[in-house]
Amino acid sequence: MEARIRKLLQGETDFATMRLRAKEELQALGYRPEAGDEGTIKDLSSNQRIKLQHETNVEMAQGYGYWAEGQNPDVLDEWPCSELYRAEDRKEKRNWQERWVRAGGKLFAGRMIARKDDQVWEKISAFGTPYPPFDFGSGMDVRDVDRAEAERLGVIPKGAVVTPQSRDFNQGLDLTEGARPEGRGADLRSAAGGAG
Amino acid sequence: MAIKIQWKDGITPEMVRLLKDCAPARLSMIAGRAIVNKLRAHFQKLEDTRPNKQGFPRTHFWSQARRGVGQPEQRGDAAAVTVRQVGIAQRRYGGTIKPKKPDGWLTIPLRAEAYGHRAREFHNLVFSMDPELGPVLKEAEATQVRWKKSKKLRTAGELAEGKGREVRQGKSLGGAVMYLLRRRVTQAADPSVVPTDEEMRAAAAEHVTAWLMRKGAAHGGPAVGEMGA
Numbered sequence: 001m002e003a004r005i006r007k008l009l010q011g012e013t014d015f016a017t018m019r020l021r022a023k024e025e026l027q028a029l030g031y032r033p034e035a036g037d038e039g040t041i042k043d044l045s046s047n048q049r050i051k052l053q054h055e056t057n058v059e060m061a062q063g064y065g066y067w068a069e070g071q072n073p074d075v076l077d078e079w080p081c082s083e084l085y086r087a088e089d090r091k092e093k094r095n096w097q098e099r100w101v102r103a104g105g106k107l108f109a110g111r112m113i114a115r116k117d118d119q120v121w122e123k124i125s126a127f128g129t130p131y132p133p134f135d136f137g138s139g140m141d142v143r144d145v146d147r148a149e150a151e152r153l154g155v156i157p158k159g160a161v162v163t164p165q166s167r168d169f170n171q172g173l174d175l176t177e178g179a180r181p182e183g184r185g186a187d188l189r190s191a192a193g194g195a196g
Numbered sequence: 197m198a199i200k201i202q203w204k205d206g207i208t209p210e211m212v213r214l215l216k217d218c219a220p221a222r223l224s225m226i227a228g229r230a231i232v233n234k235l236r237a238h239f240q241k242l243e244d245t246r247p248n249k250q251g252f253p254r255t256h257f258w259s260q261a262r263r264g265v266g267q268p269e270q271r272g273d274a275a276a277v278t279v280r281q282v283g284i285a286q287r288r289y290g291g292t293i294k295p296k297k298p299d300g301w302l303t304i305p306l307r308a309e310a311y312g313h314r315a316r317e318f319h320n321l322v323f324s325m326d327p328e329l330g331p332v333l334k335e336a337e338a339t340q341v342r343w344k345k346s347k348k349l350r351t352a353g354e355l356a357e358g359k360g361r362e363v364r365q366g367k368s369l370g371g372a373v374m375y376l377l378r379r380r381v382t383q384a385a386d387p388s389v390v391p392t393d394e395e396m397r398a399a400a401a402e403h404v405t406a407w408l409m410r411k412g413a414a415h416g417g418p419a420v421g422e423m424g425a
């Protein structure tokens with residue numbers, strides 16, 4: 001999967017091709033979903049499972065890149081704040097404004113804006129990261145808010161300095177018991193219908 | 197994109213130092229971020245206003261393009277920004293697309309369930325020559341099989357042999373044309389898929405100027421400046 005994600009990030013492939021490759025790989029492994037799970041999110045070869053898995057990984061790498069570049073002191077000086085906004089429409093939408101306020105975020109002219117060093121970013125995230133995606137398939141994203149606008153809206157006082165944050169992409173990541181290499185082999189063999 | 201900066205007057209020693217010593221890299225970082233943000237905002241606008249023409253379920257192509265705007269790369273005193281999204285250059289510049297294999301076909305989805313999917317993801321497609329559409333891939337025609345419990349009383353042995361059910365013919369399925377097949381497709385260029393050079397220059401100039409003005413003001417300014425590309 002790592003190679004496919006890298007190709008997606010480099011713009012060398014698209015999601016449709018990636019999904020086909022993922023299905024072909026699972027087929028070559030002899031994977032068969034559990035009875036009753038076919039076509040559901042539990043089925044590793046289902047469209048929705050492949051889409052969710054790959055999109056979340058790709059979006060996380062892209063979100064990290066935009067966030068990390070935004071921590072440059074000069075960039076932070078010009079764009080000290082970010083806005084959380086709905087980037088993609090969804091049939092069923094989570095209530096992000098409620099989640100934002102519950103996490104300590106404030107609204108400015110009805111907009112969810114905060115300093116880039118505000119803890120609210122990690123608090124709204126299901127993954128504990130200060131960059132998007134903040135949840136599976138949410139359709140939410142962030143955009144920079146420049147100093148002039150942030151000061152005008154009262155998000156920051158004039159001349160406020162926002163502290164650059166440092167964070168490794170894999171920070172906070174840990175493998176759960178079943179995902180550790182020794183456990184994963186058994187899972188894969190089991191997922192492949194007992195092969196190997 | 198290289199940005200040339202010209203200062204008219206009111207320049208302070210700190211500004212001179214900024215422009216002379218550290219400015220190129222720092223300024224190109226600001227200019228690069230401004231262009232990244234301009235591109236992201238532009239793709240967001242397309243995401244909001246350009247659903248696919250056929251009304252198929254959205255693949256959020258423009259949203260993917262927005263997220264695919266890479267971070268600025270320093271190239272001397274300039275910054276380069278790359279949009280890593282398959283198909284964006286084709287839309288911007290147009291041109292003829294051919295299949296990778298010389299004898300291959302391009303597949304153009306005709307139905308919602310085919311849109312955003314590779315033809316090989318379907319296992320029931322067959323080549324067909326449609327009198328109106330030309331070469332196409334359509335669903336293989338099939339007949340649904342229904343199993344019905346037999347009314348006749350059976351012994352346990354007969355049931356074990358599978359004699360307790362009757363096979364009935366169900367509905368006829370398939371035949372729907374899923375993809376058009378073409379040897380090549382030519383698309384017209386659409387410059388509107390990215391902001392104009394002027395719009396990107398203006399975005400870069402606005403933020404570099406604001407940043408420099410603030411730096412100047414913090415060190416004895418105010419300074420008055422203008423930028424050009």
